[in-house]
Amino acid sequence: MEPENGEQAPLRAEVLRYGAHPSQRIEVGGPERRADGRPAPVAVLLHGGFWRDIRAADLMDPLGADLAAAGWRVWNTEYRRTGSDGGGWPQTLDDVRAALALLAERLPAEGSADRPDRVVAVGHSAGGHLALLAAPGSPLTSVVCLAPVTDLADAHRRGLGEGAVADFLGSELGGAELRAASPVAQVPFGLPQLVLHGDRDQRVPLQQSLAYTEAARAAGDPVELRVLDGVDHFAVIDPASPAWAQARAWMDASPQA
Template sequence: MPADPRAVLTRPAPAPQLTVTYGDHPDQVADLRWPAGSGPARPLVVVLHGGFWRVEYDRRHTDPLAAALAADGYPVAQLEYRRTGQPGGGWPGTFTDVLSGVAALPVLAAEALPGRVGAVAPILVGHSAGGHLALYVAATAAATVGGVLALAPVADLAEAYRRDLDSGAVAALLGGGPIEVPDRYAATDPRLLVPTRTRTVVLHGSEDLQVPVEMSREFVAEATAAGSDISLLELPGCEHFGLIDPESTAWPQVLDSLRSLHVDH
């Protein structure tokens, strides 16, 4: 693992082959990456980036992750969406964007890459705030999602608000706290949307300083008790960014978890 775990955020990676649009806004786009090799068609993997939903962070920091998934034989789409700090970001634009993008991308990817994209719902791979968005889409539009790999997700918005993660990130996303805007939390907080019927694997490092692992432990325990098809893999010694770093010791477990969410046909 690199000395600076954040190095993956700016590490160069191969450019995507194509950018497609799913809406009229400049951020309603996704980058497509072709799968390496000539294996069977696989489900599209839609990558939802983190950054606490803020405009300062975009999909570029997931380039190494997305390139590595494509190198492993997956068709990949890196979904962009409007974020807080820009017009239309936050409630409700961020949420409508990811719902629209996830629904549209399988067709867009199949048109761009005939024969290599499985005719099934995509697998969502979301990191941090992107993990929250993946869980949200699966809970509210289950038919559009074939599985979720949530990497250090913000799985409990009310608790993230109480902990003041990233200095008010949840309040910026939803326009207030659970007392001020309870209906928005009820509609978007994964902890309040269980059970879900989408197969979900949660990975979280024990040394995560950005999103405490306790949040995933409590969320998965509650989701399991409610009847969700969900499991948690806690990675000892892993911090927040190792989960999206193909050069980290955590990466083989990320790949194994993704493979567990589908079967090649």
């Protein structure tokens, strides 16, 4: 099932590059300042698609347009993916870290009145996986995970994404690699997180978010889990859905690291 995102115009603005590969790019749009003159909060969008090149950053355009209209500065981030795009482990994660490093370079210094008070990553599915792993050492103040992939060993056993984990990790499918690439085994990440997951998700089982939240809280991370009744994998990225409204409300009042 594909997302039903209506007819919102895609977010198109300045294109930044954090590397020479065509996929190492970010589309930046939305206001730089709020109506009251304060710097706009920043949303870093990371799309899903099980790390494969059949999906691209435009999957998040409707959310980007919604956030920009609400006063957010949006960084819709592309990265190298598996297939013919040169992605995989760890280069896909390296790309997200490089994109966040570019954002850190462009932000005003800590303590400056011109620095945004919130820099929130919004990751869907595999994008949630990347957001969590890239968070430490980044300028992110919190993370919103929409139906995230958090346990690659479990995902590999279940065959999620028609064998997506094997494509992503390649020959690196030993226990150590699966742990290194799994957020559930890498907690704590040291910043507030919202996890939204529908109980009708047919692509990433809700059990992953239940187990991740338990592990993250035990490790000391402040994680809020919201289980969405009757919601599937794609409703969480539909800006007209109640699921996304919950994410937006949390972002607008999001706690800081």
